[in-house]
Amino acid sequence: MPRDTTASMIASPGPDDDALLARYAAGDAVAARQLLERLAPRILRLARRLLQDPVEAEDVTQEAMLRLWQIAPRWQAGGAQPATWLHRVAVNLATDRLRRRRGVGLDEIAEPDDPDPGVVEGMMQTDRLRALDEALAMLPDRQRVAVVLRHLEGMTNPEIAATMGIGVEAVESLTARGKRRLAQLLQGRRDDLGYDR
16 A cells, blocks of 8 residues: 655646556556556545544555456546546445444544654644544534545545535535534634644
8 A cells, every 4th residue: 555645645747547547457557556656645545534544544445446446447538537436435435434333432443643753743733633533523424524525635626526426515515514513623622732823
């Protein structure tokens, strides 16, 4: 599984995802590696945010990529982008896992990994991320997915709508309600987390 690094978030030059998927379907292993390096880190980051469990996030990423490989021979270029399709599959897989978890208390869910623990600033950043993850976990599933895709993954509302299988207006509503709820949940923790106001 590729490492989740900042470098992986930079757009990769070269053929687009449709072309790489078609080349993979024709047996090109290099195209498969390029597509994996381009898409898997994004899916892993999304799954970590949604599941807050690095092992489960890796499982979801692997399963989503496997499904992409399986559909490659039947892929219709010009429709949905492979990245959008893959995000939708990952969201569905993560949602299924979250539904199976129902009834598990927040205290029983493992804290997310911090790949680069640092000194004081690193500790504060870790606390902020943990607080955000805890608050995200308290949102209803669809709000959490919409907020993560929009504000943490940087997807546009139409991309989110395609990923979630809903309309753009529903995405806007979900993200607005999710943001308001996050603000309420984090309101009393501003001083704790080192924010000036």
